[in-house]
Amino acid sequence: MEFTVQQIAGLLQGQVQGDGNATVNRLAKIEEGTPGALSFLSNAKYEPYLYTTGATAVIVSNKLELKQAVQANLILVEDPYTAFSTLLEVYQQAMAAQREGVEEPCYLGHNSSIGDRHYRGAFSYIGKNCRIGSGVHIYPHVYIGDNVTIGDNCILFAGAKVYPDTVIGNSCTLHAGAVIGSDGFGFAPQKDGSYKAIPQIGNVVLEDHVSIGANTTVDCATMGSTIIREGSKIDNLVQIAHNVEIGKHTVVAAQTGISGSSKIGNHCTIAGQVGIVGHITIADKTIIGAQSGVSKSIKETGTFIQGSPAFDYKQNLRALSVFRKLPELQKQLDELREKR
Numbered sequence: 001m002e003f004t005v006q007q008i009a010g011l012l013q014g015q016v017q018g019d020g021n022a023t024v025n026r027l028a029k030i031e032e033g034t035p036g037a038l039s040f041l042s043n044a045k046y047e048p049y050l051y052t053t054g055a056t057a058v059i060v061s062n063k064l065e066l067k068q069a070v071q072a073n074l075i076l077v078e079d080p081y082t083a084f085s086t087l088l089e090v091y092q093q094a095m096a097a098q099r100e101g102v103e104e105p106c107y108l109g110h111n112s113s114i115g116d117r118h119y120r121g122a123f124s125y126i127g128k129n130c131r132i133g134s135g136v137h138i139y140p141h142v143y144i145g146d147n148v149t150i151g152d153n154c155i156l157f158a159g160a161k162v163y164p165d166t167v168i169g170n171s172c173t174l175h176a177g178a179v180i181g182s183d184g185f186g187f188a189p190q191k192d193g194s195y196k197a198i199p200q201i202g203n204v205v206l207e208d209h210v211s212i213g214a215n216t217t218v219d220c221a222t223m224g225s226t227i228i229r230e231g232s233k234i235d236n237l238v239q240i241a242h243n244v245e246i247g248k249h250t251v252v253a254a255q256t257g258i259s260g261s262s263k264i265g266n267h268c269t270i271a272g273q274v275g276i277v278g279h280i281t282i283a284d285k286t287i288i289g290a291q292s293g294v295s296k297s298i299k300e301t302g303t304f305i306q307g308s309p310a311f312d313y314k315q316n317l318r319a320l321s322v323f324r325k326l327p328e329l330q331k332q333l334d335e336l337r338e339k340r
Contacts, residue, residue, distance in 0.1 A: 184242025
């Protein structure tokens with residue numbers, strides 16, 4: 001596909017500095033740009049490439065002050081990173097739109113329906129009494145259980161598994177191997193030392209614009225619903241346990257585990273390899289640093305914590321500074337003892 005620089009600028013609500021009639025037909029990193037490519041600049045450390053890139057056009061901030069002349073045509077926008085993300089989204093949708101129809105063999109269960117402009121890949125399975133919206137792309141080997149509801153414009157990549165009774169909103173993405181609605185980890189200890197399984201009869205609800213990473217698991221509730229609210233993004237290899245609630249526009253990085261019945265607020269940032277115990281509450285706009293262990297509720301909005309157990313980020317840095325000096329402090333203490 002080929003577009004003029006002016007068409008791209010119009011899509012991004014930007015302004016052209018240069019030749020708006022120049023054409024681009026692909027996307028490229030700014031350091032790898034060649035004629036016909038469209039790139040972007042959002043990180044200041046890549047600015048030197050702006051003056052050497054061979055890309056036909058570059059998306060830049062409208063506040064950028066050029067240090068020298070550039071050969072590329074510029075598209076001036078408020079936020080280059082967001083603008084480029086929008087462009088990638090449009091590109092992805094255009095590519096997805098080229099896939100429509102039904103590949104065989106695949107299965108659609110009794111009393112199930114699916115909207116128009118959909119794609120169903122080979123060996124996909126949809127159970128009975130399902131309601132699936134328009135523009136949905138279901139890739140090969142996807143399993144969708146009975147009584148599932150899926151909104152419009154969702155993408156389920158190869159091998160995703162959706163257990164019965166799950167509710168998925170509009171414009172959601174399940175990446176390869178994601179499992180939505182598997183049993184929560186509920187077992188009652190018995191007097192003889194064995195464990196009795198507790199039936200998990202709830203479901204999972206994903207609201208609109210939720211993204212679930214590859215090989216991530218979201219367990220169904222014991223009763224009620226495990227809920228991931230609008231706009232939240234979950235990375236690969238994350239475990240979300242039964243009856244967890246994650247607020248709007250929260251991001252969770254890889255290898256994080258969230259234990260049962262914990263409530264995560266809106267606009268939180270949870271870095272990689274974080275562990276969160278069960279039955280606690282995390283306030284809105286909390287930031288949790290990588291490899292932290294959260295063992296108690298965070299009640300104050302906008303808190304930044306780090307460590308295991310996690311506590312205030314700045315205090316944690318000071319504590320680590322002291323920890324690194326412990327061998328020297330121990331040596332000094334031993335020397336003082338010898339002088340007594």
